[in-house]
Amino acid sequence: MRSMVYRGPYxxxxxEKDIPQIEHPNDAIVQVKLGAICGxxxxxxxxxxxxxxxxxxxxxxxxxxxxxxxxxxxxxEVGDRVMVPFNIYCGSCYFCSRGxxxxxxxxxxxxxxVGGIYGYSHTCGGYDGGxxxxxxxxxxxxxxxxxxxxxxxxxxxxxxxxxxTGYFGAQLGDIAEGDTVVVFGAGPVGLFAAKSAxxxxxxxxIVIDHLEYRLEKARSFAHAETYNFVExxxxxxxxxxxxxxxxxxxxxxxxxxEADGNFLQHVTSSKLKLQxxxxxxxxxAIDSVRKGGTVSVVGAxxxxxxxxxxGDAMNKGLTLxxxxxxxKRQWPRLFEHIRNGHLKPSDIVxxxxxxxxxxxxxxxxxxxxxxxxxxxxxxxSA
Amino acid sequence: MAEIPxxxxxxTPALKETAEELRARIPGWGVDLDPADRPSYPREQPGIExxxxxxxxxxxxxxxxxxxxxxxxxxxxxxxTSTPPKGISGALRxxxxxKYSEGRAAHWLVLxxxxxxxxxxxHLRSFATLRPDNPVTETGVLSEFSHHxxxxxxxxxxxxxxxxxxxxxxxxAPWVLAGLGAVAALRTLRKHxxx
Numbered sequence: 001m002r003s004m005v006y007r008g009p010y011x012x013x014x015x016e017k018d019i020p021q022i023e024h025p026n027d028a029i030v031q032v033k034l035g036a037i038c039g040x041x042x043x044x045x046x047x048x049x050x051x052x053x054x055x056x057x058x059x060x061x062x063x064x065x066x067x068x069x070x071x072x073x074x075x076x077e078v079g080d081r082v083m084v085p086f087n088i089y090c091g092s093c094y095f096c097s098r099g100x101x102x103x104x105x106x107x108x109x110x111x112x113x114v115g116g117i118y119g120y121s122h123t124c125g126g127y128d129g130g131x132x133x134x135x136x137x138x139x140x141x142x143x144x145x146x147x148x149x150x151x152x153x154x155x156x157x158x159x160x161x162x163x164x165t166g167y168f169g170a171q172l173g174d175i176a177e178g179d180t181v182v183v184f185g186a187g188p189v190g191l192f193a194a195k196s197a198x199x200x201x202x203x204x205x206i207v208i209d210h211l212e213y214r215l216e217k218a219r220s221f222a223h224a225e226t227y228n229f230v231e232x233x234x235x236x237x238x239x240x241x242x243x244x245x246x247x248x249x250x251x252x253x254x255x256x257x258e259a260d261g262n263f264l265q266h267v268t269s270s271k272l273k274l275q276x277x278x279x280x281x282x283x284x285a286i287d288s289v290r291k292g293g294t295v296s297v298v299g300a301x302x303x304x305x306x307x308x309x310x311g312d313a314m315n316k317g318l319t320l321x322x323x324x325x326x327x328k329r330q331w332p333r334l335f336e337h338i339r340n341g342h343l344k345p346s347d348i349v350x351x352x353x354x355x356x357x358x359x360x361x362x363x364x365x366x367x368x369x370x371x372x373x374x375x376x377x378x379x380x381s382a
Numbered sequence: 383m384a385e386i387p388x389x390x391x392x393x394t395p396a397l398k399e400t401a402e403e404l405r406a407r408i409p410g411w412g413v414d415l416d417p418a419d420r421p422s423y424p425r426e427q428p429g430i431e432x433x434x435x436x437x438x439x440x441x442x443x444x445x446x447x448x449x450x451x452x453x454x455x456x457x458x459x460x461x462x463t464s465t466p467p468k469g470i471s472g473a474l475r476x477x478x479x480x481k482y483s484e485g486r487a488a489h490w491l492v493l494x495x496x497x498x499x500x501x502x503x504x505h506l507r508s509f510a511t512l513r514p515d516n517p518v519t520e521t522g523v524l525s526e527f528s529h530h531x532x533x534x535x536x537x538x539x540x541x542x543x544x545x546x547x548x549x550x551x552x553x554x555a556p557w558v559l560a561g562l563g564a565v566a567a568l569r570t571l572r573k574h575x576x577x
Contacts, residue, residue: 007505007508008515011517024439024440024460026439051475051493052497053467054503072440074435075433090439090459092439099427105458106439107461109458112453116462122449122464122475126464128464139460168422177401177415200417201411204397211540212538223408245387246388260542260545266545267548271552304487304491329422329430330422337410340413343410359520359521359522362522363521364522364529367546367549368534369526369531372529
């Protein structure tokens, strides 16, 4: 099969690989029709995630058709059109049985601090991902769901991570009616977080980024007020003034490990790998939320320490809430919202890139060329 | 703005728009207003039907000794089988897993070092194949010419421009240095070749 493989920092290519095999009775093999590059894939691409091995296939956002099922699979059949959440999880461990699917304890021998994620380094379990023609899907009776007939495949692929994660980010903020919500980052997750904040009754939604084309999308797609932090000497002071010196009730960090805005922090984290991630967005979140407010973190960070202003968070009496999104818990409600026309996730798709051109896709997305917001990957056989 | 800003008194800031105005402007405004009626509430919620018919899953066969965190009691019943450890990088990885817990910075720093070693082991190995690594095609840098590389940056006041200049150096410099090293080694060999 044709498959994206990692060749070292900033380098990927398409190679011929063996079609994955059933390794466990509850596995399925899915033929991928449509995938995506996620902003968090860029952390792998830039060599920031420990134990990212040359030869691995990335990709945790994909939909496709069931090609083969293991002997114990009962909920799926060969030929089913499925969407697969980015979490790999068993459905029965201490954490899964409480709904914490992204924190499953039975699928990642390499680490206890994170669950299993498709194509996301050995730190997340060492599973090959869906930027390929075929992918192994463990616990096929637990994770995947057949795509409803009425649902567009492009909407479905965005339901495997980006939309649920943004929606979850807004949920973690415990938004109350009339709250002022600030979202750092106008990438796909930030856009969906901003859009979701309105559904939860926010009175005001402000999105911060440095790329004008993404801020334009935040205005048109997410109906948000926007500020470009490059235009302000100190974005935190600006946000304080914009909220009558109070600060926001809720701030969502939808940026994560490779935040821009401070050269030194970026170089020590993204380039020298001496931090688990640049803490700029998170520190701005801590600084710009009001005392007693909530900071929600859905931006991805690596396992090393980062220079986070924890003292300010403590002294301000903040609530910090965070997790990888347990995708499947969001699906029923998000299906409703899509069906009712409240959300149209595929509106943020800007690029559709053939798998064979994956190296260009990564570069375009990483370097933010061509007004790229969300690139989908079209399988060779699709 | 009020004469005395919000936080200095007991006042509550006035809403910019009423609920009716927001509902009229934004599709679906307030449909998830009740925090108790949101999908991940409460955070821990026993009893959700997951599709699992097992208490502890059947164990996946271990085809090679699978490295694992020392914070796990055993290798998890299901695991990824991508890219088994090999070479010097593999030895470093096994050492990091065997020696240090996830709570130790050394665990992660050794793994990151192993990643760098792995990249160079793989580059060198690729030169013995019909498809050696090619930093031009593999970085996708040619998309700079096909996807508006210049106009995406020029005049845009993007914050990432202050470090993007480093990226080609980080990617390209080791290749240039390796090339110069190879040339120097060949010259030395020629110099010392018996006449």
